[in-house]
Amino acid sequence: MRVFVVDAFTDSAFAGNPAGVVLLDSPADAAWMQSVAAELRHSETAFVVVGGPADEAKPLRWFTPTTEVPLCGHGTLAAAHVLGGDQRFDTRSGVLTCTALADGWIELDFPADRAEPVEPPDALAAGLPGVTVEAAAQAATKVLVLAASAAEVRAVRPDLAALATVPSRGVIITAPGDRPGVDFVSRVFSPQVGIAEDPVTGSAHCTLATWWAARLHRDPRETTFVGEQASARGGVVRMALRGDRVGLRGQAVTTLRGELLV
Known part of the structure; x- marks a missing residue:
């Protein structure tokens, strides 16, 4: 399986928020993903299933070193960056769309979380x-x-x-x-x-x-x-x-x- 480390929300290496990204051919066991996230020790590691039909949203999950989380911005940005920018992900927070912008930035369409x-x-x-x-x-x-x-x-x-x-x-x-x-x-x-x-x-x-x-x-x-x-x-x-x-x-x-x- 291919694994990446991506510094997200920055244009410079060793700044922003580092995330692990693991590309999977098929869904993986949650305990195994938790172990991988604990091994990588970034605040979150994103696991993306890339082996499905090209026109369907790719399953995406995020794990901290200790637990799964329902939503992760920098992990999603990192995954989209690895996969080329324009992506749709199927997550616990619904379908999230990522769009590559003309200036090299990527926009993530996320649900607002009002306080x-x-x-x-x-x-x-x-x-x-x-x-x-x-x-x-x-x-x-x-x-x-x-x-x-x-x-x-x-x-x-x-x-x-x-x-x-x-x-x-x-x-x-x-x-x-x-x-x-x-x-x-x-x-x-x-x-x-x-x-x-x-x-x-x-x-x-x-x-x-x-x-x-x-x-x-x-x-x-x-x-x-x-x-x-x-x-x-x-x-x-x-x-x-x-x-x-x-x-x-x-x-x-x-x-x-x-x-x-x-």
């Missing part, structure tokens, strides 16, 4: 020391936290043990952008699923796009944003919010290709 305001969980104060929690909201899988400034987002050193007690699959912290051309910054911590900090998280931007839509003014026919995920590796996500769908736009670089022997 509803909630009282901040008590663990956030301990888990995000030095952060002024101005608001909190609950999306389908993650809690979103609005910080007072981008500087707080960039500087926070989370208490991962405390964040692991937040009843969610992860915590997004965000604030308005602090440099030209960037609408907002964010970071994502998911110790609940074995990921201390995700370098660039496509699925989180399905929530961030809807959150910032109520706070930034754009053309109402298509609300567009640029988000910077301010992890150590860093990455940029362009977004186009269209009702209940979000177009996530990113670049990718293949850093490794090889053969899986077991």
Whole structure:
């Protein structure tokens, strides 16, 4: 089986979010895929069945080192990049369409994940020391936290043990952008699923796009944003919010290709 490592949401190697991509001739056992993901040790590894009819959506699943996840943006971008850009994937989150754009970026058509305001969980104060929690909201899988400034987002050193007690699959912290051309910054911590900090998280931007839509003014026919995920590796996500769908736009670089022997 062919295996790849792809840096997603970046145009430079060793930046963005690395994902494993494994191409399968037929569906594989879930326990085996989990073992492969644990061996590769990236935040997610994407498994794509490429042996079916060419005109059908390709089955796609994503695994962290410890568990399967229902949606993964950078893993989808990585898989589309390996397969040439224009793709349709059959996933636990429905059929996802990927389109190669003229400027070399790839757009992923993902479901919007709107967050509803909630009282901040008590663990956030301990888990995000030095952060002024101005608001909190609950999306389908993650809690979103609005910080007072981008500087707080960039500087926070989370208490991962405390964040692991937040009843969610992860915590997004965000604030308005602090440099030209960037609408907002964010970071994502998911110790609940074995990921201390995700370098660039496509699925989180399905929530961030809807959150910032109520706070930034754009053309109402298509609300567009640029988000910077301010992890150590860093990455940029362009977004186009269209009702209940979000177009996530990113670049990718293949850093490794090889053969899986077991």
